[in-house]
Amino acid sequence: MPIDLDNEDDKLTVKAAMPGIQPENFEKNSLTRNPIKGAKDIMPASQTLSIERGLRRYDTVTKEQLETLSKFSGSQNPVLSLYLGVQLSENRKDKLRTKLNQLIHEQGLALRGESKEKQRAVKAHIDKVMKWFETEYDETGRGVAIFSSNHNGLWQTFRLPLAVRDQLVISDRPYVRPLMMLTDESAHYLVLLLDKQTARLFIVYLDEIQEYDEFKDEFVPKPKSGPGDSVDKIQRHYEAIVLSHVKHAIQVVERYWQRESYDGIIVGGTENPLAQLHDHLPKAFRERLVGEIAVPVNAPLDQVLRAVATIDEANARRVEEERVNALFTAALGKGPAVIGLTNTLRALVEGHVMTLIVEEDFQQPGFECSNCHFMIDTHKIRCPLCGAILEAQVDIVDRAMGRALAQNAKVEIVRGPMRQKLAEKGHIGALSRYNRDLNQEKKNEFKTE
Numbered sequence: 001m002p003i004d005l006d007n008e009d010d011k012l013t014v015k016a017a018m019p020g021i022q023p024e025n026f027e028k029n030s031l032t033r034n035p036i037k038g039a040k041d042i043m044p045a046s047q048t049l050s051i052e053r054g055l056r057r058y059d060t061v062t063k064e065q066l067e068t069l070s071k072f073s074g075s076q077n078p079v080l081s082l083y084l085g086v087q088l089s090e091n092r093k094d095k096l097r098t099k100l101n102q103l104i105h106e107q108g109l110a111l112r113g114e115s116k117e118k119q120r121a122v123k124a125h126i127d128k129v130m131k132w133f134e135t136e137y138d139e140t141g142r143g144v145a146i147f148s149s150n151h152n153g154l155w156q157t158f159r160l161p162l163a164v165r166d167q168l169v170i171s172d173r174p175y176v177r178p179l180m181m182l183t184d185e186s187a188h189y190l191v192l193l194l195d196k197q198t199a200r201l202f203i204v205y206l207d208e209i210q211e212y213d214e215f216k217d218e219f220v221p222k223p224k225s226g227p228g229d230s231v232d233k234i235q236r237h238y239e240a241i242v243l244s245h246v247k248h249a250i251q252v253v254e255r256y257w258q259r260e261s262y263d264g265i266i267v268g269g270t271e272n273p274l275a276q277l278h279d280h281l282p283k284a285f286r287e288r289l290v291g292e293i294a295v296p297v298n299a300p301l302d303q304v305l306r307a308v309a310t311i312d313e314a315n316a317r318r319v320e321e322e323r324v325n326a327l328f329t330a331a332l333g334k335g336p337a338v339i340g341l342t343n344t345l346r347a348l349v350e351g352h353v354m355t356l357i358v359e360e361d362f363q364q365p366g367f368e369c370s371n372c373h374f375m376i377d378t379h380k381i382r383c384p385l386c387g388a389i390l391e392a393q394v395d396i397v398d399r400a401m402g403r404a405l406a407q408n409a410k411v412e413i414v415r416g417p418m419r420q421k422l423a424e425k426g427h428i429g430a431l432s433r434y435n436r437d438l439n440q441e442k443k444n445e446f447k448t449e
């Protein structure tokens with residue numbers, strides 16, 4: 001009987017084992033490339049074991065959401081951005097209220113000189129946030145991010161799987177950098193653990209792990225086995241069953257991969273089926289494989305999570321190193337890249353950045369045109385492109401990152417050993433889509449006033 005991979009039942013579903021198995025079903029289900037003689041007899045019985053899928057305890061932050069927030073402007077209306085760490089503790093709600101009140105108190109002091117109208121608007125948003133914590137927040141996640149503005153009714157909440165530094169920012173646009181920092185390395189992995197009979201599938205995102213599927217392909221005795229069967233024949237029988245199980249697991253992973261977008265697949269479990277897995281991986285699967293963990297199939301969730309974190313860390317550092325090296329090679333060899341804030345901002349204004357590479361925590365004030373989005377890191381009154389008055393920005397690097405996302409560029413925040421090297425060369429750079437010598441080009445085009 002074919003395994004119903006789409007079965008979403010949370011209940012224990014035990015598939016009917018062998019009886020009445022039809023050859024056509026077998027063909028569909030078994031992926032054995034060269035079925036051994038008598039293959040029809042070795043279809044393993046398959047069970048989908050009970051899985052507690054449950055509700056997600058955090059919200060994933062998508063690139064689209066970050067992009068929308070980065071583009072958002074309050075158009076004269078204040079925009080509230082709140083980040084709050086919500087560590088599990090006793091009296092969690094009371095502690096949250098205390099922290100919030102502290103932030104609000106500080107904000108109140110900061111807003112003293114502002115118009116009554118603005119102060120009223122900010123108070124309304126704070127009330128809304130308070131109400132959300134009281135009535136809607138389900139106490140999940142380790143951090144919370146909230147954005148609120150009257151303009152276009154902006155109201156967005158995220159329960160984050162990692163803690164964040166407490167911050168309440170009132171500005172003319174959402175403050176998205178902490179969210180961007182958090183999601184920069186937020187690889188979303190599918191993890192498959194395998195032994196000869198069982199397969200478990202997990203999803204790991206940041207510090208969260210959830211088990212998504214588990215099934216067992218049972219060994220079934222060879223029906224016509226008799227005293228005449230050689231040890232060799234029985235051995236082949238079991239090997240074929242393991243292979244069928246491995247292929248079943250590959251199918252399930254494929255199915256999950258199609259459903260949601262993941263950044264990679266990690267496998268682990270027992271040596272023998274893993275070797276078979278590697279032998280039978282389709283090419284596309286192989287390309288998605290980011291690592292292997294030495295974890296038994298029955299490992300508790302936290303052990304799986306720790307092993308994945310090690311792979312993830314190594315993977316993130318490797319990507320950082322590759323990107324920073326690519327940046328240096330291209331920039332120094334007059335390739336399609338720029339280094340340094342001034343050149344990088346210009347590349348973003350011209351709109352040909354493919355990957356923006358930023359040292360973690362690098363901040364710099366600057367100016368931005370609210371009309372045409374021209375950006376510059378030196379003082380200038382009017383926009384050289386459209387003539388509008390430029391707006392001062394506390395952190396032009398934050399704006400540059402938002403702009404890169406809006407242009408569909410990747411943003412790489414460098415935190416590992418490459419960080420120092422990048423700092424020495426100018427803290428920020430970009431790999432560009434065009435092959436032009438951007439560092440030398442039109443150096444005086446945007447002379448400061």
Ligand SMILES: [Zn+2]
Pocket residue numbers: 369370371372373374383384385386387388
């Ligand atoms: Zn302009």
